Amino acid sequence: MAGITDSLVLARSSTTFQHDIAALAVSPSGQHVAVALWTSQEVHLVDLASSPLAPCATHRIDSTYLIRSLAFTAFSSLADGTDTTLLAGLGDGTLVSLAVDVASGTFAA
Numbered sequence: 785m786a787g788i789t790d791s792l793v794l795a796r797s798s799t800t801f802q803h804d805i806a807a808l809a810v811s812p813s814g815q816h817v818a819v820a821l822w823t824s825q826e827v828h829l830v831d832l833a834s835s836p837l838a839p840c841a842t843h844r845i846d847s848t849y850l851i852r853s854l855a856f857t858a859f860s861s862l863a864d865g866t867d868t869t870l871l872a873g874l875g876d877g878t879l880v881s882l883a884v885d886v887a888s889g890t891f892a893a
Contacts, residue, residue: 799836806850826844847874857871
């Protein structure tokens with residue numbers, strides 16, 4: 785029985801989305817997670833410090849193809865998180881880039 789408690793993970797907070805989750809990505813700062821949903825074509829930005837977990841921003845991708853993957857990247861060395869890009873790969877091979885301001889928890893226009 786030793787070792788079972790060592791690997792026990794307790795949930796700190798949780799949330800339920802309206803549709804199944806298709807992809808997840810954690811921001812470079814570790815402060816936010818991007819959640820893409822099947823069938824709704826939405827990407828939600830969730831602040832991991834919030835309790836309960838809830839989206840702080842939502843962006844709808846205008847496409848009939850499903851979101852298959854997400855990845856955060858910072859193309860510059862700005863430490864304030866204002867130059868973070870979220871890449872979304874769609875089922876038809878299209879790559880969509882979204883500007884994200886993780887400091888304020890929003891998708892930039």
